[in-house]
Amino acid sequence: MRAPSGPEIAVGDVLLSVENVSLSFGGVKAVTDVSFDIRKGEIRAIIGPNGAGKTSMLNVINGFYHPQQGRITFKGKARGHMRPYDAAYGGIARTFQNVALFRGMTALDNVMTGRSLKMRRGFLWQLLRHGPALAEEVEHRHRVEEIIDFLKIQDIRRVPVGRLPYGLQKRVELGRALAMEPELLLLDEPMAGMNIEEKEDMSRFILDVNDYYGTTIALIEHDMGVVMDLSDRVVVLDHGIKIADGTPDDVKKDQAVIDAYLGVAH
Amino acid sequence: MSAAEQTSTATAPATAERILSVNNIEVIYDRVILVLKGVSLDVPRGGIIALLGANGAGKTTTLKAISNLLHAERGDVTKGSIVFDGAEVHDLSPNELVRRGCIQVMEGRQCFGHLTIEENLLTGAFTRRDGGAAIRAHLDKVYAYFPKLAERRNSMAGYTSGGEQQMCAIGRALMSRPKMILLDEPSMGLAPQIVEEIFEIVKDLNGKEGVSFLLAEQNTYMALKVASHGYILENGRVVMDGAARALAENEDVKEFYLGIAEGRRKSFRDAKHYRRRKRWLA
Amino acid sequence: MFYREAGQFKTTYAADSALFPILQDKIGIVLILFVAFILVPLTASDFAIDSILTPILVFSLAAIGLNLLTGYTGLLSLGTGGFMGVGAYACYKLATFFPGINIVVLIICSGFFAAAAGILFGLPSLRIKGFYLSVATLASQFFLSWCFIRIPWLYNYNVSASIEVPTRTLFGVPVTGPTATPATRYIVVLAIVSIMTWLASNLIRGRIGRTWMAVRDMDIAAELIGIKLYQTKLLAFAVSSFYCGVAGAMLVFLWLGNAESESFNINQSFLILFMVIIGGLGSLLGSFLGAALIWGLPIVLRTVPGFFNLSIKAATVEHITFMTLGALIILFLIAEPNGLARLWQIGKQKLRVWPFPY
Amino acid sequence: ASAETFIPLFTYRTGPFANSGTPIANGMHDYFSMLNARDGGIGGSKVAVEECETGYKNEKGVECYESVKGKHPAIITPYSTGITLALIPKAAVDHIPILSMAYGLSASAVGKDFPWIFNPPATYWDGLSIIFRYIGGKEGGLDKLKGKTIGYIFFDGGYGREPLPLLHQFAKDYGFNVKEYPVPPAQMQNQSSIWLSVRRDRPAYMIMWGWGAMNPTAVQEAAKTGYPMDHFIGIWWSGSEDDARPAGPAGKGYLSLNFNAVGANFPALQDIKKYVIDKGNSQTPKGQLGENFYNRGVLNAAVIAEGIRNAQKLTGKKDITGDEMRRGMESLKITAARWKEIGLGGFAAPMAVSCSDHNGHHSAYVQQWDGTKWVKVSDWIAPMKDKVEPLLDAAAADYVKKNQPWPKRTEACDKSS
Amino acid sequence: MHLLYQIFIDPFVQMGTAPDLFVQTLWEGLVTGVLYSLIALGFVLIFKASGVFNFAQGIMVVFAALALVGFYEHGVPAYLALGLTIVLMLILAFAVERLILRPLVNQAEIILFMATFGLTYFLIGFGELIFGGDPKVMISGALGLPSGSYQIKTLGGFVQMQKIDIAAAIIASLMVASLGIFFQKTRIGRALRAVADSHRAALSVGISLEQIWVIVWFAAGIVALATGIMWGARSNVSFALEIIALKALPVLILGGFTSIPGAIVGGIIIGLGEKIGEFYWGPLFGSGIEDWLAYVIALVFLLFRPQGLFGERIIERI
């Protein structure tokens, strides 16, 4: 899946950099002076205890929260104040910690919404649903069906997602994000509430997305096994402050990380 | 098939006094969706029982059937019986059930977002009649178990992080002085350290206060560590049960629920591609 | 057993997303249209057409309009009556200015005025949500009602402050005004409603419908996946008001033949809202069922005592009708909170698995 | 068919206006029942009365119309201006006469344009001119109003707006200022700011076109503000006992127009009591017989009955069609003697309706609330026909012009009986 | 230019030149506002406690007032009639809980809203069936409520205050104060707020929804009775009174659906704004702008505070 716009960035170069970002809500400091970068093509994990500010960090990256301080550079361009859909158009997609699917819609429709920003036909064509509008719909439906096949959720296409078990919901959500053909995919605890088997499946999907499509991935996860196995580099946050950044092995041995997060060796 | 039968006959907790027994229940949602197809399980007084199973197996449904929260979801127990503390509970309101000492901590936290942490905890004491002082004392005890909550006692629960909300939900249940807690996925979304902590607390409560637990978990490893006995649910049926130790040793359980193959943990990188899984049933 | 999609495979995505993918449904809809367009006008009494069918169709269209906004986009509106009024008064003025233009064209055009009003009063929706948003729509309701009486230009300075419908013809047959027969007016209404329902179903099956529903289900997530909230919401307001406006114009021109500001008051708004809720939020079929129930039930209830030759006082009948209607609404909600449309679906589901219970 | 005349009554005993609708409905119903019980109907034809509840809602009214129009009604009484307006175009097509007694579309008095609509005894414009005659009498000449302010508080709808053109014309003619106080439908019981404005503007007279709950609230608020009650005059729809009573003693002095007598001391009313109420065949609660709106209902029914009799006389048939009823109404003439004959002597002014004039522009009188009941305080006052008629003609012409193609009158006229 | 003068200068000149009228307007606004608050209070109670937007509050007002007068007309002494009416409202609360709320637990807000509409229809029919549709005169005298007015001569004119209005203001303030304390400080109050937040979670911690709902509906019934008495005393008791209840909507929205002080402050802002607007600026538009002014005032406030003045912050997290 190609980048929708902007300069080409080679694998290994910095895709997104976060510089000295601080964010607080009233008295609560969610993120304090955090800097790190994400390189193109890597799987970057963000870990930390609950309330460390991981989700807030993702929210900053895709424009839902506006940091009081700091700078975000994406694809070499520093961003000003922007709305979340700007980030989406720029090529950032994400999944959510507490599944944020459109509960009243079927799995298929949910994934199709991910294509909204790629669809062009105007209102009048939509009204008629013939000719170009239908052609476009079918074309995008093809792409979506590919994703559905990829994620092995063919048999639940027509089920309203509100009725799906949690694990499948997470998968549909991933599908929706993939449908946006993002350059950077932010995953907020994609494996929470899954058993090993399902985690293995999900890991496979993540690795495949990364391998086949070259999508850069930022991943929040509490399962250390998953984090250590999948990620190339790990940032550790605690109380909104970055306490470590490095390869999984480095991080695992870091005393500050063990104290704040891992507890007894796992 | 055979594995299931073997383990279940070998280690049924028949002798211990049961605080809860669920006999062959069937649950239907919306009058048409059959979800539980005959589930039976027992919880001995003072025991910790784990309820394991994949997504959508029906763990949550089982717990809700017990605590009578199904009605609120347009679900119905159409067959079987549930006996808590010696009495059939099918016709009791959730409120009465809590009064009798059976409380559920729901999956996905479910704190009252617009109430502060402390108010959340206090609502847990709704059914108690033993006076403000006792409740306050108990509140301090809960804070002692969860110091994090004490720090954020005056924040609106809606703004606290996932872990804090989970603690708040458990703490809130404790406030009702339960004999038995139905705990639905307590570890979901929590940092490893907190997961450890929470399971420690579960063990503590069980040991010191004699609270029984029925624990629906995905984190099989942790669940089997604290539980004495486990049930594995698949597709609305109990497919296997047995002593926790025995389950943890079972090869299938090891592979599918613990991620251990050939005696060691597999790397997630090596997970095979979408293998068709073997099932006990089907 | 009879109602099965088994064996009906779709080979293209276009066919798969067709309006009625199942053969039985296709046959059903053709039958319904045949009955509605041919049989009813030939056989039904004037009373049945003019007091039951036509109003139900008119209200169905308004309900569809509101459903697009409230059921599909999740924006609660209590201003339907006002938007219907805009359509009605716009149509009246258009008919005055352009007596030569076909009245059906004018009825459709009046929808654009309602749409403009909808966009204007929908602006606050960008900031305000939920029940709070309903106040903005309420403001529009009361403000528009006030305009309908305070701007005499709107009703051509009639002393009666009401608008009357001039006689207009279509292919030489009068379709509006007192000489138009109920059956003619009914057919015109039916045609407009059928076409507009089809268009609405196109919209909601495509990109636009999906973005609406996304906004309804979780607006934050929708924005994060690249949906522009303000465009989506305003479009919903516009389309919804367009439908309501056309319904309002039809209410006056093709049904009642006369209206005053009170015809578009807050009660009208509530009435339509209840049709939508009882019928089923987010369902076009539900809009029809809801309109049929809320409009038709009282009429049925009123005629019931007559069947049994009970001579109950008119007022008592009315009181009992009110009580029964209230009780039935509650009963329906308890039986199926998601509306008649959902009840219908469950029925179909049962039919599918028949003779087994699940 | 057996001799029977079908008369549907559109009534409203429910909804926010039920208080006014109920006594009217009772009066009409009881009068017909009395005729059936006492005389076996009208001219040997039994009256079949059927109430249709409208709740004062237009849609319901139209529904009622559709449900009765197939049963050959002799005449229809919509009892709502809105419903009347909706039915006017339909009536001509279906050949069903409509009696909108002193409400509805004033212009429908013009028989050449509205052959099917009757609105005796007077239009709203007549009513307004009568009020001014009364004021003129009190002031010693209308020119005394010069430079003064007249307040007009009205139900903000077609009904309340109708008198405005004439009011403004009067203002021009007599040199006074008009202050308008519209009361929106939802504000009927919330008038305090209006009466504050009244206190500020100090009008010499307050004229009211109110209905339903608006009336008692206005009377109470007027009393509260200390407005001189004997300078506060309501139209005939603002003069029920229920309108004045809630104000208690403070409402004393409030005036209103009326065109039917109040009280039960009429032979016909006593017959109603004897043949209907005492027999338990009526819904009328104790004490309502003789109240203003009850009597209005009786008057309405009596006019219909006379119309039917007239039609029977003209055609020599017992059962009459809508067409014949129209002819009966168009040559209706009830003299004072005839009123007396039917047991209603002095109950209403003599009434005549003609082919060209469907209204007659009859007199009304002013009544005053004495704290417990209405008391007649003026003679029958005739309207200023010269001022009203040109307005009527213009309004009718305007209506016809706006509703082109409006059918030309084809119905022939009978000679006045 | 002239228009600008009329809008920006003239009204203030008027306020200055006739200060007694200005004070009177303020007083009327205050009193109306307090009465609006009373209606809104009924809504807030139920909304806060159960998340139900109770469309039937308006008809409950009528129903309570009609019952009170109805009992009295049947020869029951006034205070006994009051007692009986309160019992009636309790019965209503039980019935509503048993027949409507319990089967609909955990349904979406809009469904419950719709159910209360069904209740409205039912009560209209039922009320008219037993009490009849004709208006009744409120028995304020028999209930010992004061009548007459104080006339204070000041500011070159006079300010008139109805005694009943003063009583209304006092009663309303007392009700608001006691309910406010009840909600914030007591066990039941906390439970009420929990229920509003999530039926599901409230059930799970053993809060008895049945009990809570009976309590709030009963409280709302009493508020409705008080409202009915006060509004009834101002004009009369009839089904038209129901329309007034709509005015509670802007009040609610302005004050915030869940805030008792909000209902009071919102009511007063709306009352004052509406009366001042109508009195001073209304004539510019041909008067009668009261009909929509309240909504516009609420809307303007909302644009700055989307959750109302006192509403709970809307939690936006993902």
Ligand SMILES: Nc1ncnc2c1ncn2[C@@H]1O[C@H](COP(=O)(O)OP(=O)(O)OP(=O)(O)O)[C@@H](O)[C@H]1O
């Ligand atoms: N919208 C908000 N308003 C107020 N406080 C907020 C908001 N969002 C986050 N916070 C606070 O910021 C802190 C960080 O929250 P965040 O959700 O980023 O944690 P997290 O690292 O994702 O934790 P978890 O692993 O539990 O999901 C928390 O203390 C939280 O209460």
Ligand SMILES: Nc1ncnc2c1ncn2[C@@H]1O[C@H](COP(=O)(O)OP(=O)(O)OP(=O)(O)O)[C@@H](O)[C@H]1O
């Ligand atoms: N309210 C409902 N209506 C219809 N079906 C439901 C409802 N709730 C759950 N289900 C269905 O019942 C089945 C069992 O769900 P349940 O939530 O009990 O599973 P679970 O074992 O708890 O899974 P998870 O690990 O995802 O929490 C699922 O297939 C689900 O789709």
Ligand SMILES: [Mg+2]
């Ligand atoms: Mg998080």
Ligand SMILES: [Mg+2]
């Ligand atoms: Mg679960």
